[in-house]
Amino acid sequence: MIEKTFVREGIKKVRMNEYLGKELERAGYGGMEIKRTPMGTQITVHVEKPGMIIGKDGRRIKKLTDDINRKHEMDNPQIDVQPIAVPDLSASLMANRLAKLIERGWHFRRAGRSTLQRIMNHGALGCEIIMTGKLRGPRGRMEKMVDGYIKHCGEVAEEIVDRGYSIAKTKSGIIGVQVWIVKPDAVVPGNFHMVAVNRDVKEAVQEEKEEKKVENTEVEKREKERKKGKGKGKEE
Template identity: 40%
Template structure:
């Protein structure tokens, strides 16, 4: 009987979070289509008993706010009537690090292409600017009718570009933008590996866990890795309680 009572409640909870996620995706797509010229970077939606707080991140917040807040008032009406966000309170600000935001950089490249700049020159300047900001790696792909009627793509890379593993989900920022040119639509993809990916932490909390790590490395045939862990443990001293290794 208890299981029959719990299952409907779990279904309602799952449906609630699915609706929240779907609403956020719709709002994100709407803002990306209408405010790409403002360097739209993302949105955060938080619902509470007092209403819904919508925090919009953009490279140029003034274009999102509008003259005397006219655009903000229109957005509030759209959020309430179209997306069902009751009591929407909108705030706009710049992201923490614009140079490491893939969406901002993709929209920058798209705007530059629409202004008539050469795609390779724009991509190289963006690549250099992102790496100078501290990124581990950058990949920029521009595809379409770049210089003639036949479509092709141009790929530029710098640093270490990681495309597999947990690092992709945690420390990789990826975005796609489109530039509308007389020859057709040009696609821009930007992939940025954040600085946090360069310094993974390995924490060993006790001597017994350290011994288990060494044993597993030896069984896996990682001889050099096992020796390195042993050296780190010996430097930390016996009974140190916690040893951290950074690479």
């Protein structure tokens, strides 16, 4: 059935994401995309340091391609490495960094606020950080930090919100970390910008208004004269 095919492909994608996250952790892994092509399977990997993946003479990326072909049964995998333009605006990368800070012993509030401030300082329109698990004490709880504009549902949220997820393994248990970022170039509904009008354009618009005003005045004069003429004709 077609439903089983979608489930199977989804499981493959999740396993691939986990595998690349472990293998490319030092390179600053920030997510991946899988696309089927006539030549095979194209895997686009977004990382902070592309040189660490490619390696000397492309040996590292060739070994990674062979491992993916053998372990994950991909049809002729081809890896395309893309650098992350602004690492601090990548939700996946920042989620991984936040999880590492918690694992190193940082207090979850201090780590979360530091990450949130760093993201907003790089021009993000909005950011939300959610941490769940045994943050303090034996019971699980949730901590949420929000700054700026954030959208949670609808088509707009799918288009403008970049989502990242990671886990921190601590002595007390697993802590889940979610990072949502609205990037600076996102088109926010209802937002508008004031545009300065060129002086020549402004003068042309003003002249056009004056011409229309003169035309309207002449039309009104003709209408008044016509009405006066009709009134005189009736009196005679």
